[in-house]
Amino acid sequence: MWQNDGWNVRVRLGVLTPHADVGPESELRAMAPADVGIHAARVPFGAMRPGGGMDETIPLAPVRAFADPPYVDEAAERLAAAPVAAIGFAFTSSAYVIGASAEEAMLERLCTRAGGVPVVATCAAMVDALHSVGASRLALVDPPWFDTELNALGRRYYQGTGFEVPFSAPCSLPSGQTLIRPADLYDWVIAHVPDSADAVVLGGNGLRAVGVIERLEARLERPVLTPNQVLLWAMLRAAGTTTDDVTGYGQLFSLAGPPPHE
Known part of the structure; x- marks a missing residue:
């Protein structure tokens, strides 16, 4: 028969990730079942250089800026044009800097820009x-x-x-x-x-x-x-599909849990 070509999936998930970072996609693809598609949009992040290099510690200004318009909003809009059922904001430290209330406002803004496609963020998912x-x-x-x-x-x-x-x-x-x-x-x-x-x-x-x-x-x-673990869990739930077929990556995926963060 035909070899798997990646088309026969039950759900496709979108990921907003720093432009030079391959970590979120690598870990999400490792954890996700074969019938879950992972599709990324890259967002400029001022603390990363070509090739993924960073200073030994990252400054707060670009961390905060990553959550601000216009770049992440534009990326969310473009990503939502694809047939994705949910979008994940694969970035932790901006929530640390802006706090939970501003993170919630960011999610509402991105969901609107994404035309109603649900958007979940790492720290809120945590x-x-x-x-x-x-x-x-x-x-x-x-x-x-x-x-x-x-x-x-x-x-x-x-x-x-x-x-x-x-x-x-x-x-x-x-x-x-x-x-x-x-x-x-x-x-x-x-x-x-x-x-x-x-x-x-x-x-x-x-x-x-x-x-x-x-x-x-x-x-x-x-x-x-871990950040990408909880992000996958939250995206699957926001997309209305199962989480218990993710195995080998912690007890979280076997739990029903509260309703998705809104």
Whole structure:
């Protein structure tokens, strides 16, 4: 018979991603079942250079600007012209900087620009996922390119949405997307996450993280949530399709959870 050509899918999902970042697409494609299409639109991000290079820590100004018009709005409109059922905003740190209320306003703006196609964002999806797994106290582990100020803003974001954060820090690994190794991330989390946290949240859609979820959950005996994992979960739910056929990437996908974030 004919070889698979990618056309026979049950749903297509769109992703808004920084222009030089391949992390979100790589992880989403790895996790998604074969009958889920992943389609990306690239949005200019002032902290990334051609080839994906960044400084050791990213400044706040381009992080904030990524969520502002016009570039992300234009990308959402173009992406929604394709037959996608939901769109994901694959960026974490802008929500840290602008806060949950402004993130919600951004989602409403993007949904309107996308002609009503539902748009979900990473941090808002993380909040829904934390409720789904019954967590109230989280350990926040951000990428090494998030400085202490950005990490503190992340801690404030989650505290502002009702969670206790007994631990938060950028992981002290080599600062570069291509330098992150799953074994190193696993070891760092095991060594630093306190028993007082009932869930582990990894920040940064560009952090190579989904490959360690199951082993961390088995070792820590608590949920482990990562940006691209929760984004896929939220997009599938916003598209009105199942999540429980995503296997090998944590307990989240087997849970019904609350209604999608609105």
